[in-house]
Every structure is written in C-alpha cells, then in structure tokens.
Amino acid sequence: MDKDIIKVTSPLLPDLGAFNEYLKQIWDKQWITNNGEFHQQLEKALAEYLGVPYISLFTNGTLPLITALQALRITGEVITTPYSFVATTHALWWNGIKPVFVDIDPKTGNLDPNKVEAAITPRTTAILPVHVYGNPCDVDVIQDIADKYGLRVIYDAAHAFGVKVDSRHSKMLSKSEGDYVSVLNAGDLSTLSFHATKVFNTVEGGAMVMHDAKMKQRIDYLKNFGFANETTVVGPGINSKMDEIRSAYGLLNLKQVDKAIAARRHAAERYREVLKDVEGITFFDEMPGVQHNYSYFPIFVDEKKYGMSRDELYFKMRDRNVWGRRYFYPLISEFSTYRGLESAAPDNLPTAHTMADTVICLPMHHLLSDEDVQRVIECIVK
Ligand SMILES: *Cc1c(COP(=O)(O)O)cnc(C)c1O
Numbered sequence: 181m182d183k184d185i186i187k188v189t190s191p192l193l194p195d196l197g198a199f200n201e202y203l204k205q206i207w208d209k210q211w212i213t214n215n216g217e218f219h220q221q222l223e224k225a226l227a228e229y230l231g232v233p234y235i236s237l238f239t240n241g242t243l244p245l246i247t248a249l250q251a252l253r254i255t256g257e258v259i260t261t262p263y264s265f266v267a268t269t270h271a272l273w274w275n276g277i278k279p280v281f282v283d284i285d286p287k288t289g290n291l292d293p294n295k296v297e298a299a300i301t302p303r304t305t306a307i308l309p310v311h312v313y314g315n316p317c318d319v320d321v322i323q324d325i326a327d328k329y330g331l332r333v334i335y336d337a338a339h340a341f342g343v344k345v346d347s348r349h350s351k352m353l354s355k356s357e358g359d360y361v362s363v364l365n366a367g368d369l370s371t372l373s374f375h376a377t378k379v380f381n382t383v384e385g386g387a388m389v390m391h392d393a394k395m396k397q398r399i400d401y402l403k404n405f406g407f408a409n410e411t412t413v414v415g416p417g418i419n420s421k422m423d424e425i426r427s428a429y430g431l432l433n434l435k436q437v438d439k440a441i442a443a444r445r446h447a448a449e450r451y452r453e454v455l456k457d458v459e460g461i462t463f464f465d466e467m468p469g470v471q472h473n474y475s476y477f478p479i480f481v482d483e484k485k486y487g488m489s490r491d492e493l494y495f496k497m498r499d500r501n502v503w504g505r506r507y508f509y510p511l512i513s514e515f516s517t518y519r520g521l522e523s524a525a526p527d528n529l530p531t532a533h534t535m536a537d538t539v540i541c542l543p544m545h546h547l548l549s550d551e552d553v554q555r556v557i558e559c560i561v562k
Pocket of ligand 1: 240241242243264265267268310336338339373374375384385386
C-alpha cells in the first residue's frame with residue numbers, strides 16, 4: 181500500500197457517461213469548433229460562476245497572455261515577477277518586450293508592490309503580476325502605481341480560478357457587485373489556464389477576462405486570426421480557439437469544481453493543523469477576507485531550524501513515493517533566456533531566491549484521502 185505514488189496533483193475528470201452524451205450531441209450537430217454551442221455555453225457558465233462580466237475562451241493559458249499584450253499594444257519594458265511558471269515571462273518575450281523583474285513579498289509570494297516604482301523607466305508600459313498559488317495580489321496598490329505612471333495592468337491569474345476577495349478589503353474590487361468579488365475583475369485584463377494540472381481544467385485550455393463587450397469583441401477577433409467577418413481581418417490575430425469537445429468537457433467539470441475545491445480545503449486544513457507545530461517548516465498565513473481555491477500547498481523549509489535541507493526533504497519524500505514539486509524553482513530569471521538581464525541579478529531578487537530555494541508544494545488535489553495526507557505529513561514530521 182505504501183508503494184502507491186501520491187502525486188502533487190491529479191486531473192479533475194468529468195463523468196465518462198455524461199461526457200459521452202455530450203460527444204453524441206457534437207457528432208449529431210457536426211460542429212466541432214469555431215464558437216459552437218458548447219463554447220458559448222461554457223463562456224456563459226464561467227462568467228456566471230466566476231462572477232466576471234465578460235470572458236473569452238482560449239486553447240491554453242499561455243496564448244491569452246500573449247494576446248492580452250497584443251490587444252493593449254504593450255511595448256518596451258514590462259515589470260513582472262520571477263516567481264512564477266515560465267510562461268508568464270515567455271509571453272513578454274514572444275511580443276518582443278523586455279521583462280523587468282521585481283522582487284516578491286514573502287507574505288504572499290507575489291510581486292512586491294513597494295518595489296515596483298523603483299523599476300519604472302520611460303520605456304515601461306505595463307505591469308504583469310501573478311496571483312501566485314491563488315494568493316491575491318495587492319490590486320489596489322498596483323492600480324494606484326499604474327494610474328500614477330499611466331501603465332496597463334495584466335494579471336496572470338492562472339492560479340486564481342474562483343478566488344474571491346471581500347469587497348470591503350479592496351477599493352478597486354468594491355466597484356464590482358457582491359460581498360465577495362472575483363480577483364479576476366482587477367487590472368485591465370486577467371488570464372486563466374485550464375491545463376490538466378489546474379483547479380479547473382479542460383485538458384488544455386484557458387481564458388481571458390475583460391471589463392466590457394468591446395474588448396471581448398476585439399479579443400474574439402484576435403483569437404481567430406483577426407477575422408471580424410468572412411472577408412475582414414482587423415489585425416494580426418492568432419489561432420487560439422477552444423473546440424467543442426473541450427468546451428463540453430469543461431461544462432461537466434464546472435459542475436463538480438466546488439466539490440473538488442472543498443476536498444482540497446479539507447486536505448489543506450489538515451496540513452495546517454499538523455505542520456504549524458513543526459520547527460523549521462512554514463507556510464502562508466490564511467489571508468483575511470479571501471475565499472481561496474486551495475490550488476497549491478507550498479511549504480518552506482528552513483534548513484537550520486528543520487535540520488534538513490529542502491532538497492533532502494524533497495528526495496526523502498520521493499523515496500517514499502510522495503511526489504511534491506519545487507514550484508517555483510529555479511526562478512524564471514535564472515533560465516538562459518533571461519539570466520543576462522540586469523534585473524535578473526540575484527541581488528535584485530533576494531526574497532524570490534530564498535523562496536525558490538526553500539519551497540516544496542505538497543500533494544494537493546481532490547482525490548487525496550485522509551490516509552494520503554497522513555503519509556505526506558509523516559514524511560515531514562520527525
Ligand atoms: C499553468 C500556467 C500558465 C500557462 O498555462 P498553460 O495552460 O499551461 O499554457 C501560465 N502562468 C502560470 C502562472 C501558470 O501556472
């Protein structure tokens with residue numbers, strides 16, 4: 181029994197019988213992509229579920245980032261975080277934009293808004309923060325800086341599916357309706373990933389969230405080569421459409437995502453309860469006024485206090501078939517494409533380096549049993 185591998189994540193899969201029914205409908209209609217009925221239904225259902233005014237589906241979570249930068253005609257330099265999945269910075273590179281890395285806040289893992297102003301130059305046009313692990317960024321402070329310097333804000337919200345903030349806690353979000361407001365309503369645009377490893381998946385997939393119908397129209401053109409109609413191409417668009425099969429799959433998964441998040445929460449609560457007493461192991465405090473999605477459970481290993489390095493613990497877990505992941509190690513700023521940039525110097529990013537060198541994301545998904553969680557805990561508690 182101890183031999184079973186406990187993986188860091190497990191894809192949320194729809195009921196196969198129900199999916200077959202939907203496939204049959206697609207086969208009957210013989211309409212398999214290009215804004216079909218399931219695509220339209222999923223956009224509507226997601227906007228409602230997430231509490232956002234407009235959403236456009238994409239074929240993955242990287243292309244909406246690339247397209248958002250195109251749509252807002254971002255150029256020059258963009259301020260961003262090195263503590264993320266590499267796609268965040270790649271999206272800038274694919275647009276010929278120079279990434280400028282700014283250090284992160286140890287309390288959340290997010291871009292430290294207090295360090296943003298010092299990185300602004302005459303070439304800066306936007307800020308690209310990430311709600312890392314689903315922890316909401318300080319969207320008010322970021323917006324104030326953006327307004328002061330005339331910058332755009334695009335959030336990589338790949339981890340923030342379903343994350344909501346008490347509207348009394350945020351000047352910006354309190355403009356949207358409701359007591360708890362989706363963090364996806366912050367900034368000019370936000371992007372989501374529906375990759376298999378995320379809280380909500382469509383196998384591969386993603387989306388962009390925007391504030392108004394005109395922007396949705398423009399994004400819908402851009403994700404379909406720039407076609408506005410049969411004979412008009414309004415700009416250099418790309419092909420990033422979601423098909424009917426994955427839209428149908430998404431509709432089914434949306435029905436069970438709340439249950440999946442509740443199961444994640446149960447595991448997270450158990451981790452917190454036990455690991456709070458382990459000397460040298462820390463994790464993020466629960467953020468007040470945040471309805472979280474429990475997308476990840478990162479712990480940080482203080483080698484001196486814990487008596488074992490992060491990698492020693494990581495490989496000890498491996499030996500016991502408990503597969504954590506070192507998200508996000510190495511930092512994006514350490515990869516060959518980016519490490520030559522001035523802002524990639526380790527001196528500029530001390531907190532990001534400390535976090536990258538000490539983090540392990542523990543297994544966190546909807547299928548973890550209490551016994552699984554116990555096995556993970558037993559690797560860590562000595
Ligand atoms: C997963 C992820 C992406 C990319 O999403 P894909 O759907 O895999 O293209 C982008 N940014 C972050 C922070 C991610 O975790």
